[in-house]
Amino acid sequence: MAGYKRADRVNVLLQRELGTIISEELGDPRIAFSTVTAVEITDDLRSAKVHVSVLGDDDQIASTMKALDEAKPYLRHELGSRVDLRFVPQLHFISDRSAERSARISTLLREAKERKPR
Secondary structure: OOOOOHHHHHHHHHHHHHHHHHHHHOOOOOOOOEEEEEEEEOOOOOEEEEEEEEOOOHHHHHHHHHHHHHOHHHHHHHHHHHOOOOOOOEEEEEEOOHHHHHHHHHHHHHHHHHHOOO
């Protein structure tokens, strides 16, 4: 496993733990159906970008992202008690709209195929 950095292992660990905490333990009604799709931690393990996919409209996405930002202290505290890291990274939540874009592209391709003359 020569190319497998510690940061990669931490990314997977944080993605799993944050996904569990957000989906099962945060009781904030503003958080719509959301999934932690990826975590990118810096090489010094001090800061992490957390990509979150939210099922819903723009208002639900904005509301969920705001609620997650407000829950950062709780999330960091929970991570600190669950993972064995010297420092719990600062969390930066980013809305991941790749699933939405994929669905839109699929729809456009299907529509184009249906219009194509035979």
